[in-house]
Amino acid sequence: MGNKYVVVDLETTGNAPKKGDKIIQFAAVVIENGQISEEYSSLINPLQSIPPFIEELTGLNDEMVEHAPVFSEIAPKVLTLLEGAYFVAHNVLFDLSFLQEELIEAGYNGFYGPVLDTVEMSRVLIPTADSFQLSELAIREGLKHERPHQADSDAYVTAELLLLLLGRLQHLPLITLKQLEKLSSGLKSDLDLLLDELIVKKETSIETLPDDLEVHNGVALKKVPIHKELVNEEQIHFPLSHFEKGEMLKKAFPHFETRYGQFSMMDTVYEMFSQEKHGLIEAGTGVGKSLAYLIPSAIYGRNKGQVIVVSTYTTQLQEQLLSNDIPKLEKMLPFSINTALLKGRSHYISLAKFEQSLRDLDDNYDTILTKMQILVWLTETNNGDMDELNLSSGGVLYWNKIKNDEAVFMTNKTWLSRDFYYRARKRAQKADLIITNHSLLLTDVVADNKILPEYSHVIIDEGHHFVKVSGKHFGLTLDYLATRMLISQIGLMEQKQLLFKLEQILEKPEWNNHELVHSFEVNQMIVALNDEMDEFFRVVAIYTKKKSRSANKYNRISCRLEADEANAEWLALQTSAERFFFLIKDFNEVISARLNLVKTKKELLNSREKASLEELITLNDELIEIAAAIKEMFLHPTNEFVSWIEIDMRAVQNSTTIFSQPITVGSYLQTQFFNLKKSVVLTSATLSVKNSFNYMLKELGLQIEDCSTLQIQSPFEYEEQVKLIIPEDLPEVNTIPLDEYIASITEHIISIAEETKGRMLILFTSHEMLRKTYELIKESGFLHDFAIIAQGISSGSRSRLTRNFQKFEKAILLGTSSFWEGIDIPGEDLTSLIIVRLPFSPPDEPITAAKCDQIKQSGGNPFSDYSLPEAIIRFKQGFGRLIRTRNDRGMIFIFDRRLVTTKYGNAFLQSIPPIQVEKKNLKEIIITIKEWL
Template identity: 65%
Template sequence: MGNKYVVVDLETTGNAPKKGDKMIQFAAVVIENGKITEEYSSLVNPEQSIPPFIEELTGLSDEMVEDAPLFSEIAPKVLSLLEGAYFVAHNVLFDLSFLQEEIIDAGYNGFYGPVLDTVEMARILFPAADSYKLSDLALREGLKHDRPHQADSDAYVTAELLLILLNKLKNLPHNTLEQLHKLSGGLKSDLDILLDEFILVNESKIEYLADEIEVHRGIALKKGKNPHEAAGSGFHGFPFREEEKQEMFIKAFPSYEKRQGQFIMMDSVYGAFKNAQHALIEAGTGVGKSLAYLVPSAVYAKESGRTVIISTYTTQLQEQLLTKDVPLLQKMLPFPLKAVLLKGRSHYISLAKFVQTLRDEEDNYDTILSKMQILVWLLETDTGDIDELNLSSGGMIYWSRIKNDETAFLQDKSWISRDFYLRARKDAQKADIIITNHSLLLTDLTADNAILPEFSHVVIDEGHHFVKASGKHFGNKLDYLSVRLMLGQIGLFEQKQLYYKLEKLVEEKAEAPDEFMHSFEVNQIIADIIHEMDELFRVIAIYAKKYTKTKKSVNRITVRFNKSAKNKEMNAVLATAERFGFMLKELIQAVESRMGIVENIKSALSLEEKALMEEVASILDDLRDMNEDLKHIFHLPSPEFVVWIELDMRSAQNATTIYAQPVSVSEYLNEQFFSKKESAVITSATLSVKNSFSFIVKELGLEEQHCTMKQIPSPFDYRNQVKLVVSDDLPEVNAVTLEEYVVSIAEHIISIAEAAKGRMLILFTSHEMLRRTYELIKESGFLEDYAVIAQGVTSGSRSRLTRNFQRFDKAILLGTSSFWEGVDIPGEDLSCLVIVRLPFSPPDEPMAQAKNEQLANEGKNPFSEYALPEAVIRFKQGVGRLIRTSSDRGVIVIFDRRIITARYGKAFLDSIPPIPVQKSNIEEIVELIYTWL
């Protein structure tokens, strides 16, 4: 660390110096011998006005820079700072290229020393960070970052971050440093020079590896440790008396207040397991349902010696159960408990394949970066699970080469003892509780090699999603990007990808029989398939655009694909799908015959050649799966299936997916799942409609007489914690055009936001309405000092948008579908919830349409049997976002008058906790919010 580093940050009028954008602030922080030794910053007169957007972002105005020096006046100082130093910045190419232009314009030679990028370094050294934005990294590392987007503050934080990164880099094991060094030539910055120095320093001293690190076959990695297992005394049976439950909870929470609902739920779960019954348990917000099913599951597992499975829909809940709830559970119980998390095989890295790819010559930036991230991650991970890693989309393509799958050729036994997937399965065999997800639970029913050990007792949390997960599982899908990626990995002979390598191997090593298809014939098939695939997705897009009911301005469209309709677009799709399928079969046969020849000489293959055959075997499996999907979607769709297309109008070719799913999964679930298990407990905060479980029972294929059913209300005092208002001065949703409706709700939202000081979540049912409302609010300029965050407009995942929302004092979050549930914003951060429309599925949504047809054919009422109950469950989820703890207070504003004017509105209000409802105009709503909050 004896080097000199100069950390630079600039604020500018825009991001294109070539088009005349100029600097408005320069800041530099100098680091020498591992310490900050100097800070310098200056405003700069750009000799042009600062755009409003930049002023809003940086807080720098024309008045502030009008007396500032020109850049040419501070250039000598800047150059003296940079002398003999590494140039460092967060996203270095931007700052360096901008500065170069300004230095050269001022008549000096540019800077040509070594550069470092803290974004690139952070990606490599913090491979599991959620985000690499400077403010997010500062938060993660506990650095104070008072004024983001002001150069002096940004430069100082970047300098502190650099010191942390250098320290971490310097202390990596010698093997890891050497492997990083081999890859670092392909980076954007000069990390290779730095690594060179660190390796030299490292070589001169004896290396003491940390206790938890080992080096195996030249790779440094964290030693495997036992899963969540806590010590405790022996097990003496458990009668579940009230005072025993109380004592257990006090052990884990010294200030525990008894929650009656939680105890009732514990008894219900335990009773269902003991009596070998299925149970549906609706537990309102605040019941504490995770521990209420974990305690009896643990007790039953210990008593019976059987493993209990806990299945969730989201990975978020899985992580929460493992890292937060299981440790509490272990504190409470008087016996040791072993709990593990188990995911599908392809979630885990194959170390044998990874090590093999380290030998490849790489020139792809994303692949190089991913390899470096993984080398560092192996020093930290206990699981080898990709969900921990933050890879770029290019990195995900690389992951598909190193993920764990059925190995046939690469019998590199040296890694078996360290294999994360085998370790996870072995731990699962001995576990009392296994946490997994709905998708793996369902896959395991039909898999040849089951991943989960035998089980007969299961808790299905987030149970209202089990039907949706089952539809995906029993269905098929084909999407353009995956198909293109797969064919790209095979490649034409001249592209020197897998097919070329396979052909070369066969040529060198094996004797091809006479009837063998010639390489140029196979090459022609690959060329035809690529052409035919483009053609197939082109005609699918033509069909979708012609038969969509959606307006032209909407980006994402969903269209049902109805095979009974005879029209020329449909015929074109079916004919192309048939040609594509025919060629696909030919390609599969050609690859299989080549694999067969190589299989005979397996013992004579080198490690590299076996690794190649692994990749080919894996692609062959993917091709067979694709052939099955193609068959089920186009050639054999059963009348019980609904087929539909989803595409993005902005890049129809790249973003097209076609799905086929059963209209109803109830029979599948009954036959393949519930009839085979002794006891399944289905739980969620939203299972009932108007206090009846009959809708969900039918959807799941259960029979009411064979289930126990329990509703456990929320312990929160909704009457005194929540006000529910229906706006009575907005037009009826369907009585006006979308434009008029958006104008009127945007005005309401602005007034409500000012009264509530932000802190509001607005739930929409359509992306289009959300986008237009967002644009109107932004254009109006009334909420300039609010952070307005909109799903699908502001970039980032749901959890990132939620985190950003919580970071700002005055924030407004606009969300659709996925924001109606699973978003947890306790306390003052969220005080106002606006529901724009009752969440009915659009009538032309393919699955809803097919369900309605099916019910109508059975002589039932599609609205009351399906559309209404489905909307009520989603509405309950939405309402559940507001009150997350017993001290939360808030206001719910509903813009959709149908909740009080329509006959069915009562079904919504009867399904949520009892809250008095009032009708008010906007002035009264604003007044209420002021006084109540």
């Protein structure tokens, strides 16, 4: 594209030009005829001091800009650069608003030419990027980014990114460009001008589509990859000698090191499958458990003609197995294996719904952007799986309209051969190895229409999560925002949403609708439904505030829901729930009658009407689920389930959720899963407590006599690689007020961090303690040159916070719940770990309290039977964050002295690899760090 583009980046004293914030550095990179033709950069004197946090971010200070020109002196040069050009920036509205303000103040006209935003363009053209931050995109696309947050470096990288994006645009098929152009007038930047130009250019030549693309029903998409039928019938006979196993692994790992634990696990998995026994295998960090179960699974499956199912905790772990471990497995085996990845149906796009939605024009910004992202993504994806996309929250709402589900009206056969979900299922039917997740596995167990083919042998990886996922799975959830959103999507007649569209169809003479309730009455029902929902959640909030003792303005408070006929709040709640329940039922009957009538002549409907009715059916089904949840939680509660309410005190109405779960899932799993399968092998790094599997077996509903168990120690030399220290000069955690405790641990954190130069992970058990510690560290000013990243305070997902932590030389990462496991920071990126307190669940946490009550009633000891083993398993997970490879070295500081002052403290130490525990005061700790690191 032979246009002139001027890529601009500014550093400023803040982010509000209208409130007097000023530019302190201006940089521009000019692109002409597809090449960088000029660079210009200047510091600018803002005539005000630079705030400390801007100095920290950019490295620019008052002395550096003291003798720089003021903006009005460089304004003529800026205007010359911008003449006849596109103004381009990464987040263009920020840079443009500053520039306009400064130009007008200097007595010039502002810039009113076309603008392009590389954030917006990246979202559309790189829809699968994890993040659209400039530094993240630079890493992803292999662009060198020398000095982030300095205008000249940022502008240059943005210019390189722009050239890359323009290249991607040119390679898109003409039909996709035309569809993007139709949508692009709703964007913030002038991408439509570029698209117009490109389309005109492409229309003058004959387009030949790349071999791997096709156009179907007016949408360009990747062709179905042809799966070769496997004819190689070679078998491998187990058990193999150590030598044979080593030779096999060397094919994928040229620098293979023998790990006897891995060999032992391979034999045990094969044996459990052959003997048709269930089993638990605890494999310490570094054993290489993925391949230790994949190799025997693939061989057993081939030898016996069986399909083997491998289930992981999350869809990310599924992807990891498929992209990382399966290719290695294929290098090792003398036969090919057919592997299929299968997720729940709503993960896949419905191309029929998407094609129809492209005709809707009344879209908001998020929907337009998401449609554009998907048009580009369809030219790249083999799987049609939503997890590949990086969608905004508005984009997720739109996805819910085009996700794959059972179609009643849109039975569009023309898309069937290209349907991603249908293809994934078909692949699974022919697969030797199916990779799925715990949630789908459990859905399939109780589903009438099975998703997975017949199978009898299963590996459950991250097995310590299986109980928790089962609890959620057999449980129920009722959420205020989700319910409100659902009712508003049906909408009142005057809002012209789905109800209005249904009534419009029924007004046509071909439907004899005299039997139906009048549309005025249906509209009144929606009004009543909305009012009753608000009232119900208001009563829920009153009940929670009355019952909850831990109300705190920062907290999500939670309280257990207990049926009590003598309690006025409970009776009010039950009455409100009953009214809400019957209103939903009545409304559901009215809508179902209407939909049933329309179904009788669905051939008279156009595709837009069919799409609206599909949406309405989905919402109507969800309403039925809400009614069922209300019935089970409030109208007929049982003792087997525990129900509780969670509320965020900062936005009570909008953040109220009610949960209900079986107190124990063992009996469900036993009857509905384990008894129906020949061999289920659960594996994880944390399944035992004090070298015994009894706790986990009981949670899973398994009997020790029906199971095999195996414990494989980590091959790492923990004695050599780890120092475990307990500070003697810290108070006991429960003996002083929280604020005093936080003050004393903060002093220790600062001293240890200064000595270890950061690279530190700190694990907390409560968000309140994390937040207060973070604030105190910041206030102290001692660690001003450290990047301090805190979960729930610094923005971003767990993986983004971890990536940011790894980017800085001196960094501290503070995390709670989800950071105790599943984050992997090998090598020197992490050299010290602090565990602030032993991870016992709060005794008033509803599910903990209910389990403890149940244990007490059956004559057990709640502490030793449940609270202690649960805390030990989490402690082992936290401990496992530090040493990830054979070469890692590091220090673990445990601030909770109960580890050495109580009898049960020893149970924690017996559950981790044997290492010496050292008790020292802060002075001695500093000396030890100096010697050790």
